[in-house]
Amino acid sequence: MPPSGLVIVDKPAGWTSHDVVGKMRRLAGTRKVGHAGTLDPMATGVLVIGVEKATRLLGHLALTQKGYDATIRLGVTTSTDDAEGEILSTASAAHVAEDAVRAGVAALTGPIMQIPPQVSAIKVNGERAYKRARAGEEVELKARPVTVHAFEITAVRRDGDAVELDALVTCSSGTYIRSLARDLGTALGTGGHLTRLRRTRVGPYELAAARTIEQLAEDCVILPIAEAVASAFPRMDVSERDAGLVAHGGRLPAQGLGPGPIGVFAPDGTLLALAEEHGGSTRSLAVFVP
Structure with a gap:
């Protein structure tokens, strides 16, 4: 099974976003691939692709600035x-x-x-x-x-x-x-x-980090899911005890990290969940640990 993470693709002209997903399924060796924010066939540039568990990030990434x-x-x-x-x-x-x-x-x-x-x-x-x-x-x-x-x-x-x-x-x-x-x-x-349209950025992911289909065919670089979340969302590091609570869908006190998704990380740096603060507590939107 390939690692869960993001691939930042420089989409070529003439391809649909779905064409890119189909190509990435073959390159990554998995059916579990999706994209954040559609680009028209005429457009080129940054298309964020999620692989395996990272497909659960895509709906949140699609809402960021472009x-x-x-x-x-x-x-x-x-x-x-x-x-x-x-x-x-x-x-x-x-x-x-x-x-x-x-x-x-x-x-x-x-x-x-x-x-x-x-x-x-x-x-x-x-x-x-x-x-x-x-x-x-x-x-x-x-x-x-x-x-x-x-x-x-x-x-x-x-x-x-x-x-x-x-x-x-x-x-x-x-x-x-x-x-x-x-x-x-x-x-x-x-x-x-x-x-002419070229997308230069989706959230924190810029054109400089994007790779062409040809480059990915040679070396399919997947940004690990923990790094992807840390670069896109505010970070909350929790204790071992609280990590167990988050892994089971439990809530933690809010830390004032603002609206929108927050990455919750265990003491060893493992991504536990994507969460949001609401009414004084932090609740999970998606849990990534087994």
Whole structure:
């Protein structure tokens, strides 16, 4: 059995997140593999893969902040809000001033209400929105609260009637960069879509730590589960007596480590559980020791 832990993959363009999971199942030699936070086939970059017991961390890791390096094209709208969709309309963006772009970006920074793309994995009446959209149905998606912590334009390129913007985005879980591109284009009166997306960070896991599929095929490096938890969440070290209590699902007094998951460790450094503080006590979300 392979060790339980995380693999930080640099996803190639053209692969679905599920394609990466399938490849990692073969490389790690186990069916128990999953991923935290889907990347569209067009996108590249950080995809966090969980192996064996670490699959139980993925739902918690998916909720952490994410970073992106993106390119937005003004002057063209598409059916998917990215370069993979059909062109719906074109308009000249040649007149758009950089001050207007920066004002548009500022309006999309901070807590915002965002409507997801028509072609997204969100469920509508039990069915994925993208399935309904591809069947020709007009999908009514509701705006959802997300937080764009930073939205910075790093380059502006003019190409005839079109304008290309390079941007760095840091955002909360559930934020669609495609929707930011669409909404910026709408605000500027030109339309817009996403032409390039590279995820640079998921929580504490950055691109520098990611390995390509080719590198993993040569050496399948798995970050041990204890290290993965220690780098992603606050840490609580407990006594031998309390370790026994945690292993059996018992509660401990809260230590004021804040909201969100906490890694609970035995005196020898073994990961015991992922827990959260609630009402003065610490309760386990997932126990990892037998």
